[in-house]
Amino acid sequence: MTICCLNPDCENPVNPDGNRFCQSCRTPLVSLLRNRFRVMRVLSDEGGFGKTYLAEDIDKLDEACVIKQLAPKTEGSWALKKAVELFHKEAQRLQELGEHSQIPTLIAYFEEDSYLYLVQQYIDGENLLRELNTRRQKKPSRQIDSLYSETEIRQILLDLLPVLRFIHTRGVIHRDIKPQNIIRRLSSKQLTLIDFGSSKQLTAKFQIKTGTSIGSHGYSPIEQIRDGAAYPASDLFSLGATVFHLLTGISPFKLWTEHGYAWVSHWQNYVKIPLSEGFVLVLDKLLKKEIHQRYQSADEVIKDLSQGLNFSVANSHFSYFSGYKLQIMLLALAGALLLVLGEFWYKQFNLDAVNPSSLSQAKQTSEDGIGRITMMPDFSLAVTIRGYASSVLSTAISPDGNTVASTNDRTIQLWSLQTGQAVATLSGHGKQVNAIAISPDGKILVSGSDDNTIKLWNLLNGQEIGTLVGNQAAIHTVAINADGKYIASGSDDRIIKIWNLATREEIYTLNGQAAIRSIAFSPDGKYLASGSDDKTIKLWNLQTGQEIGVFQGHRDKVTAVAFCADGKYFASGSSDKTIKLWNLETGKFIRNLEAHTGEVTAISFSPDGMTLASSSSDRTIKIWNYITAKNIRTLAKHGDRVESFAFSKDGKTIASGGADKTLRIWRYSR
Numbered sequence: 001m002t003i004c005c006l007n008p009d010c011e012n013p014v015n016p017d018g019n020r021f022c023q024s025c026r027t028p029l030v031s032l033l034r035n036r037f038r039v040m041r042v043l044s045d046e047g048g049f050g051k052t053y054l055a056e057d058i059d060k061l062d063e064a065c066v067i068k069q070l071a072p073k074t075e076g077s078w079a080l081k082k083a084v085e086l087f088h089k090e091a092q093r094l095q096e097l098g099e100h101s102q103i104p105t106l107i108a109y110f111e112e113d114s115y116l117y118l119v120q121q122y123i124d125g126e127n128l129l130r131e132l133n134t135r136r137q138k139k140p141s142r143q144i145d146s147l148y149s150e151t152e153i154r155q156i157l158l159d160l161l162p163v164l165r166f167i168h169t170r171g172v173i174h175r176d177i178k179p180q181n182i183i184r185r186l187s188s189k190q191l192t193l194i195d196f197g198s199s200k201q202l203t204a205k206f207q208i209k210t211g212t213s214i215g216s217h218g219y220s221p222i223e224q225i226r227d228g229a230a231y232p233a234s235d236l237f238s239l240g241a242t243v244f245h246l247l248t249g250i251s252p253f254k255l256w257t258e259h260g261y262a263w264v265s266h267w268q269n270y271v272k273i274p275l276s277e278g279f280v281l282v283l284d285k286l287l288k289k290e291i292h293q294r295y296q297s298a299d300e301v302i303k304d305l306s307q308g309l310n311f312s313v314a315n316s317h318f319s320y321f322s323g324y325k326l327q328i329m330l331l332a333l334a335g336a337l338l339l340v341l342g343e344f345w346y347k348q349f350n351l352d353a354v355n356p357s358s359l360s361q362a363k364q365t366s367e368d369g370i371g372r373i374t375m376m377p378d379f380s381l382a383v384t385i386r387g388y389a390s391s392v393l394s395t396a397i398s399p400d401g402n403t404v405a406s407t408n409d410r411t412i413q414l415w416s417l418q419t420g421q422a423v424a425t426l427s428g429h430g431k432q433v434n435a436i437a438i439s440p441d442g443k444i445l446v447s448g449s450d451d452n453t454i455k456l457w458n459l460l461n462g463q464e465i466g467t468l469v470g471n472q473a474a475i476h477t478v479a480i481n482a483d484g485k486y487i488a489s490g491s492d493d494r495i496i497k498i499w500n501l502a503t504r505e506e507i508y509t510l511n512g513q514a515a516i517r518s519i520a521f522s523p524d525g526k527y528l529a530s531g532s533d534d535k536t537i538k539l540w541n542l543q544t545g546q547e548i549g550v551f552q553g554h555r556d557k558v559t560a561v562a563f564c565a566d567g568k569y570f571a572s573g574s575s576d577k578t579i580k581l582w583n584l585e586t587g588k589f590i591r592n593l594e595a596h597t598g599e600v601t602a603i604s605f606s607p608d609g610m611t612l613a614s615s616s617s618d619r620t621i622k623i624w625n626y627i628t629a630k631n632i633r634t635l636a637k638h639g640d641r642v643e644s645f646a647f648s649k650d651g652k653t654i655a656s657g658g659a660d661k662t663l664r665i666w667r668y669s670r
Contacts, residue, residue: 003029004039006115008050008071014041032058034110037067037119050115054122057107064124065107070116084116091118093172093196102163102192123192128156129179132246139427146273148246149425151414151462154279156243158305159191164239165298168232172196175230177238178219179245218252222261223291233294236301240286247271261289274387274413276422278304379623379654381637383665385415391640392657394435397648398459399442404646404655405459406663407433412447414462417653417665424462428455435477439484444501446487448475454489456504466504470497473515479528481521486542488528490516496530498542508545512538518560522584523567531558537572537582549587553580560602565609571626573600579614581626593624595631602644607651617641621656621666635666 005013005022012024019029032038038056043066045051050069056062070087094106108119126134135147148156160182167174174181174196181195217225221237224230241252248270255263255270264287268280282304288294295301389409396405403423404415409432414423431450438445438459445457454468454475473492480487480501487499496510496519514534521528527548528540537558539549551572560573569590573579579593579600598617605612605626612626621642623633639660646655652668 002040003031004041004053006030006033006039006053006069006113008069008115030113033067033117034108034112036108037065038062039067055119057119064122066104066120066122068118068120070118087116087118090196094118094120097167097170097172097196100163100166102159102190103167103196104192104194123183123185123194124187125183125185125192127180127194128182128184128191128242128246131184132179132249136249146247146271146425147249147427149411149427149462150247150273150275150279150422151424153243153247154305156191156246157239157301160193160239161298161302161305163191163193164232164235165302167193168235168298173230173232174235174238175220175224176216177235178216178242182242216253218254218256221291221294222289231291232298233291233296236286236295236298237288237291240283244270244283244287247273264289272389273425274385274408274422276415279422378669379633379635379666380669381635381664382667384637385663385665386661388413388661388663390432391643391659391661392663393433394644395646395655395657395663396436396438396445397646397653397655398438399440399649401648401650401653403442403459404663404665405436405438405445406655406657407436407447409433410449412436412445412457413663414459415663417648426457426462426464428464428467429453431474434475437478437480437487439480439501440482441484444480444484446478446480446501448478448489448491450474452491454478454487454499456501468497468499468504468506470506470509471495476515476517477519479519479521481525482523483525486521486525488519488521490519490530490532492516494532496528496540498528498545508542510540510545510547514557517557518573520561520563520570522563522570523565527584529561529563529570529572531561531572531574533557535574537561537570539584551580551582551587551589553589554578556599559600560614562603562605562612564605565607571603571605571612573603573614575599577616579603579612579624581612581629591626591629593626593629593631595622595634596620598641601642604645604647607647607649613645613647613654615642615645615656619658621645621654637664638662 001017003015003017003019005015005025005027007022007025007027010022010025010027015023015029022029036057036059038058039053040056041054043052043054050071053067055065055067057065091106091109097103099105104123105121107121110117132147174193176195181193183192183194185192219238219241221234224234244267245252250270267287282301285295393407402417404417406413410429412426412433416423429449429451433447433449435448436445443459445459447455452471452473452475455464456466458465471489471491471493475489475491477490478487485501487501489497492515494512494514496512496516497506498508499506512530512532514532516530516532518531519528526542528542530538535554535557537551538547541548554574554576556575558572558574561570563570568584569581570584571579571581577596577598577600581590583590596616596618601615601617603612603614612624613621615621619636619638619641621635622631625632638658641659642656643659644657654666656664
């Protein structure tokens with residue numbers, strides 16, 4: 001047990017319990033302040049006006065509390081009068097606001113030994129500035145594009161805006177919102193707004209009177225710094241500056257000292273991650289220099305954030321490529337187009353005209369006995385999402401068709417296919433993410449990385465839930481079986497590992513002969529196919545973990561493997577520019593699919609099993625009638641090699657990623 005010296009000038013105030021005098025400054029020690037509060041240690045030094053202490057309230061079973069001490073060194077000065085005024089007002093504001101789960105409760109306010117003391121509820125947590133710095137320390141500088149995702153920033157806004165609504169409707173404005181004054185509780189992760197020492201009562205008298213400037217430069221709006229006037233819209237500017245700091249890692253104070261208020265007009269230039277268009281407009285309105293152009297109430301911001309702004313996503317990263325006027329013009333044009341067409345953003349904007357087929361159906365029967373009615377798919381480009389930091393190496397669509405996931409260097413970016421807004425950025429890998437897969441129930445996303453790890457993510461809230469460690473080299477491919485029980489990973493260490501998704505335990509280690517580039521589970525879960533740099537495909541029995549067959553014929557490394565929905569056939573794609581079709585039951589080669597002029601990067605059968613799609617370094621996605629080996633459709637809009645693609649569960653949407661740093665959404669348009 002310790003006791004803290006209350007002399008504000010003491011350099012080493014912590015003493016063993018039982019001392020009568022401070023061992024550092026010899027000031028008499030107060031065992032219980034006001035016969036109730038046991039002061040334990042200093043939390044912060046207020047620079048000549050007192051200190052803030054951590055204490056225990058013995059009247060509440062030694063519950064932790066915070067004690068603010070006002071002990072200015074000067075007398076009769078304007079600074080002293082202002083400090084006393086603010087100290088009184090903080091106590092008054094806390095008392096007036098009563099109990100709110102996101103505002104510290106006032107416990108006591110009193111004078112003792114010529115010092116003023118304010119006692120309030122202790123919030124066990126870390127303020128957002130420290131949280132930001134902690135995240136920065138955990139990431140090498142070269143990885144820091146953003147330490148908070150758009151989803152996290154949205155949640156911070158939605159957590160704090162009701163608090164601002166609460167205080168504003170009670171005639172109080174905070175006047176000093178910044179990361180240091182927002183604490184995230186350790187237990188509930190709820191955000192708490194602290195330090196009402198700068199708050200003022202919002203009265204008609206104050207609104208028309210020029211007052212003293214109170215606040216923090218960079219975070220405070222121009223009317224507050226210039227005139228001392230503050231309104232609900234002033235707090236909203238400060239909140240916008242706060243989340244800008246978290247989003248970019250750049251202090252608004254630094255920008256203010258260099259550029260004044262000019263920085264708010266081009267704040268988007270400092271953002272290094274993709275942002276949804278609606279969110280850009282919300283943050284832009286929060287940061288308006290002129291108060292009349294800003295949001296006027298917390299409810300207005302909550303409405304826009306909660307309902308979403310129904311803008312076209314075709315240019316969801318327009319802020320990276322044009323000025324604000326161009327953005328508005330693009331929105332206007334998009335709106336007019338949508339009105340004319342009478343459809344939402346999924347309406348096709350571009351039609352590919354490569355190898356079109358006029359046939360709607362064709363009955364095909366081949367000598368190997370495959371026979372069915374094959375629909376000729378007609379996909380067109382609906383949306384292009386730009387602003388990625390690197391090639392989009394892997395994509396996946398959730399089973400409900402609501403979310404598309406894509407790799408973005410060391411992160412995974414999630415987008416809503418319904419609203420076109422960014423849903424989350426999943427950060428945690430130390431190096432480039434190469435592969436992702438989503439569980440059949442849509443709850444878990446699995447990612448493999450150059451950092452030799454596999455990470456599991458809760459797709460519903462974007463939180464990391466586990467890391468699988470075992471591979472000794474970069475992981476290039478991951479897969480989840482049809483019932484969601486098992487994960488497979490393939491690595492440069494020539495090893496395939498099979499994991500239990502629920503327990504995260506390793507079940508098998510399958511040894512290949514070269515780096516593993518692709519893996520796929522059979523629909524019935526009995527087999528696993530793997531393609532590797534040694535030009536072969538291996539088939540594995542998942543009940544025994546034994547290799548049961550090797551398929552040879554490619555002239556270069558095998559980059560992709562996929563099973564047909566009925567499990568009778570599987571296909572392999574290669575750097576030799578070909579796709580081979582195999583009969584799983586007989587182990588025999590059936591036919592080649594040849595039309596690509598570059599490396600085949602990914603392949604997938606359509607969910608109905610009627611067609612096969614492939615992507616390539618030749619910048620195209622090709623859709624095949626694999627029965628006749630004919631290319632029936634070519635999607636050619638990427639500006640560089642197509643690295644990956646994925647079908648939606650209903651087969652009506654394709655999401656593709658490319659080396660052109662774009663994610664493209666294709667819609668079945670028949």
